[in-house]
Amino acid sequence: MKFGTKAIHAGIEPDPSTGAIMTPIYQTSTYIQHTLGGHQEYAYARSQNPTRTALQNNLAALENGKHGICFSSGVAAIDAVIKLFNPGDEIISTNDLYGGTYRLFTQVYERYGIKFKFVSMLEAEGIAAHITDKTKMIWVETPTNPMMNIIDIAAVAKLSTGNKIILAVDNTFASPYLQNPLDLGADIVMHSVTKYLGGHSDVVMGALVVNDDELAQKLAFIQNSCGAIPGPQDCFLVIRGIKTLHLRMERHSQNGKTIAAYLKNHPKVEKVYWPGFEDHPNHEIAKKQMRDYGGMISFSLVGNMESDVKKVMENFQIFALAESLGGVESLCGHPASMTHASIPREEREKVGLVDSLIRLSVGVEDAEDLKNDLAQALGKI
Numbered sequence: 001m002k003f004g005t006k007a008i009h010a011g012i013e014p015d016p017s018t019g020a021i022m023t024p025i026y027q028t029s030t031y032i033q034h035t036l037g038g039h040q041e042y043a044y045a046r047s048q049n050p051t052r053t054a055l056q057n058n059l060a061a062l063e064n065g066k067h068g069i070c071f072s073s074g075v076a077a078i079d080a081v082i083k084l085f086n087p088g089d090e091i092i093s094t095n096d097l098y099g100g101t102y103r104l105f106t107q108v109y110e111r112y113g114i115k116f117k118f119v120s121m122l123e124a125e126g127i128a129a130h131i132t133d134k135t136k137m138i139w140v141e142t143p144t145n146p147m148m149n150i151i152d153i154a155a156v157a158k159l160s161t162g163n164k165i166i167l168a169v170d171n172t173f174a175s176p177y178l179q180n181p182l183d184l185g186a187d188i189v190m191h192s193v194t195k196y197l198g199g200h201s202d203v204v205m206g207a208l209v210v211n212d213d214e215l216a217q218k219l220a221f222i223q224n225s226c227g228a229i230p231g232p233q234d235c236f237l238v239i240r241g242i243k244t245l246h247l248r249m250e251r252h253s254q255n256g257k258t259i260a261a262y263l264k265n266h267p268k269v270e271k272v273y274w275p276g277f278e279d280h281p282n283h284e285i286a287k288k289q290m291r292d293y294g295g296m297i298s299f300s301l302v303g304n305m306e307s308d309v310k311k312v313m314e315n316f317q318i319f320a321l322a323e324s325l326g327g328v329e330s331l332c333g334h335p336a337s338m339t340h341a342s343i344p345r346e347e348r349e350k351v352g353l354v355d356s357l358i359r360l361s362v363g364v365e366d367a368e369d370l371k372n373d374l375a376q377a378l379g380k381i
């Protein structure tokens with residue numbers, strides 16, 4: 001099956017008792033057992049829920065994996081991955097990382113004796129120097145937030161496989177429509193389902209997809225033991241959201257292209273970060289591993305004045321100032337004061353994260369209206 005058909009049908013069966021085409025919301029905590037001591041698939045809803053099962057199977061199909069496991073949030077999914085490891089183990093991670101992931105690694109799990117090394121992965125070969133006999137996992141995020149850097153997943157996979165290291169990829173920014181890390185050699189794909197998969201800014205959820213049966217079993221054990229499961233209503237909303245994932249991603253990418261090109265030619269814009277540009281430093285890798293380039297764009301302003309950023313962001317009529325991304329509505333964010341405020345200015349500026357950087361999550365509205373909104377807001381400077 002091709003992607004759009006899988007998005008709508010994979011793992012989804014009509015309800016056996018009524019024929020309802022949509023998976024019912026099984027709002028139950030337990031299931032009646034017909035025999036004493038017998039085994040049945042559904043016994044207690046922390047362990048299994050049919051609405052969740054349908055979603056997990058659907059997600060596995062979208063990532064070309066065998067097993068999907070859903071969690072109550074994206075960070076809960078990451079948390080489950082880290083629980084695979086023991087004190088003394090080392091994890092190598094991308095250095096420009098989602099802030100919540102960085103916080104979980106450094107402020108929670110370093111206390112438990114797990115060691116994290118944050119390195120640039122723009123040249124995959126450079127990672128080799130950081131691998132020791134204690135290295136157990138490489139954690140990759142691509143495209144990165146907010147600089148839209150691209151990491152070569154297949155090249156990192158070669159390093160990890162050769163050294164028997166688990167490769168995990170946070171695929172939130174790309175969504176399974178744009179990129180499938182398992183096909184490129186990753187062992188674990190992680191999603192903040194909150195973003196493109198849910199797609200409608202109404203659910204917080206996370207997911208992992210893997211191929212290896214033993215790894216899936218370990219992660220399912222952690223999911224059941226630690227209990228960070230999503231509720232059935234949220235699973236239903238995500239099943240519904242995913243039915244249009246391919247259509248939304250096509251439009252996000254189209255609008256992304258239009259807006260990126262518009263900003264690039266705007267006299268008040270200094271630099272635009274978007275992997276679809278031929279002069280993006282890793283455009284060739286993006287072209288190789290992604291189906292299209294998506295709707296996440298960052299740009300900085302000529303003069304780099306904080307007062308100008310304020311004017312632009314407070315005058316947007318359609319782009320809403322908000323955390324998060326990947327929903328149907330266009331959002332804007334200011335990384336220097338929002339998501340990346342805890343990083344010292346000199347560190348930020350080294351990678352281009354200047355005070356005037358604005359991050360856009362381009363939604364699926366009409367591109368003409370989005371361009372007009374940018375034009376009027378930039379006109380206020």
Ligand SMILES: *Cc1c(COP(=O)(O)O)cnc(C)c1O
Binds near residue numbers: 075192194
């Ligand atoms: C939002 C996000 C997360 C965390 O997911 P939550 O659902 O907010 O817990 C992890 N990685 C990336 C890239 C994200 O954007």
